[in-house]
Amino acid sequence: MIDHGRPVLAVDIGGTKLAAALVGPDGTVLRRQETPTPAAPPGAPEVVGAALAGLLRAVVAGDGRDGEDGEDVGNGGNGGNAAPAAVGVASAGPLDVAAGTVSPVNIPAWRGFPVLDLVAEAVPGAPALLLGDAVAAAAGEQWRGAGRDSAAMIGIVVSTGIGGGLVLGGTPYPGPTGNAGHIGHIVADPAGEPCPCGATGCVETMASGPAMVRWARGQGWPGADARELTAAARAGDPVALAAVDRAAGALACGIVTVAVLCDLDLAVIGGGVAAAGEVLFAPLRRAVATRAHLGYVRRLRVVPAALGRDAGLVGAARAALGAPAGSAG
Template identity: 60%
Template sequence: MDHDVVLAADIGGTKISAALVGADGRLLRQSEIATPATEPLLEEAMRELLGSVAEGASPRAIGLASAGPIDLSSGRVSPVNIPAWREFPLLDLVGTIISGVPSVLVGDGIAAALGEHWLGAGRGVAAMLGIVVSTGIGGGLVLDGEVYLGPSGNAGHIGHVVADPAGPPCSCGGVGCVEAYASGPSMVRWAQGQGWTGPDARALSVDAAQGDPIALAAFDRGTRALARGIAATATVCDLDRVVIGGGLSAAGEVLFAPLRRHLEGFLTLDYVRRLTVEPFELGRSAGLLGAARTALPTAQLEFPIPG
């Protein structure tokens, strides 16, 4: 096993994945589990997952991408969609699993954006927003060619931009957030309230592709809110591109076609109309690769620069 590697983990509300990653972005060993519902099971799962992936290797650093909010100063995380973790000392836990190896924490939306900017759909782009549409709505910004964390490490959190102040309550405690409309669970809840009888977001995507009117309406409603958030961010940050991944992005044009249509109406200023919207190129690996990219400077490993 190559010792010039980092250990990367991507922790979300639906899944936790980990991999050994080379400085060139090669995924050398990878594993994934469903996110457990309780804190003891979460801790046990992290120990088993990281221990098994790192077995026999000597990673130079560890990159941890976690759903947020995160607290960079303390290494604690309070993911909105992982209720079992509130002010959870993630960096301390990882230090007990793999001792003596420096760890770096980053928000999962930022990690996904960084992965796509490094090796995916955002290569060479000066200003972009990466969005993960899944159990929640995560995001990350690249400005002037560099990832922008913000002072707290939570910049780009587009899921909690307000799309409608008179809208439904959000799990963050706010009202009318993009996530309350456009996440997979939010779309499913709305569709079920309209009489749709399917079980989950995957079934909703299939039914929408087959022309089910309620499923199509759910995607139209969700993408309208997402387009509002994107338009606001593009106007403030002068963006060139938005790249979108996450489980719901697998719906393809069922998601992207209404999103682009709504954006046409919301991007009214000339300087933001250049904005393009693209799917992730790295798929489910974007967050892992972004976490790895965050850890590479700490590991003192050279890596390719996007161009």
């Protein structure tokens, strides 16, 4: 039985960063740390595993730097050093919820990796639950962020990859295997580039941060990363603007496809690339409006995430707590 008066440990695993936080029953982030995801070749899962285990132990113990400046984050204190009541683990996918394993496309060292076994060893005695990172981000935004007024939404993480999570009828919908909402692998261009998932022309091959940079560099743009690219687009660089427009079109294709199928009223966009602001959101809204022909789809709104880098952590905490949609804890 989970003690709903105690904080839970929330974990967010992605190709770029590993993050963990103690989160209070009301969704307040009490203590948070993150570390870059180590580069590890296939066959060396222990490299990433050791980094994650160390991060979890540090957050539970209160060791190391919290937030950006070494102070406790949030308004609820530091959560103490007691063991968390439960652990919610959000991971990039694909994943197997029943087996407790993950095979993130952007972490090649992890294929069928038993992440819940690792969590049980690092944080003994706390029940753990696994869900997709984008499902967690959507749940977090619907609980405490930009989706509080929506009963049918998709939360999308645009970063190293592109993930999506659905909230239907006010409840997160992970699907039977935990992989529902995987918008990054909807095919936007059947004649496009091969995708690491094995398909061709997926949204992720055009709209992720690395994909945008790869295309722009192929057009002669000299920059190195997505942050530089979006800054160049804001400054009016034509190649950078074209790369963002191309990405917005692919992402809009995925959003409208899901909205047609699931009767959505909201798309909440987060992740590192989404931090670009209106340089991404303006062409994205135009592209969605161009493709939204059916009346019920035209009501769809596209908004930025409100919780920033904490969305997945808040959603993972919600799952660990078993908090109902829209509740206070």
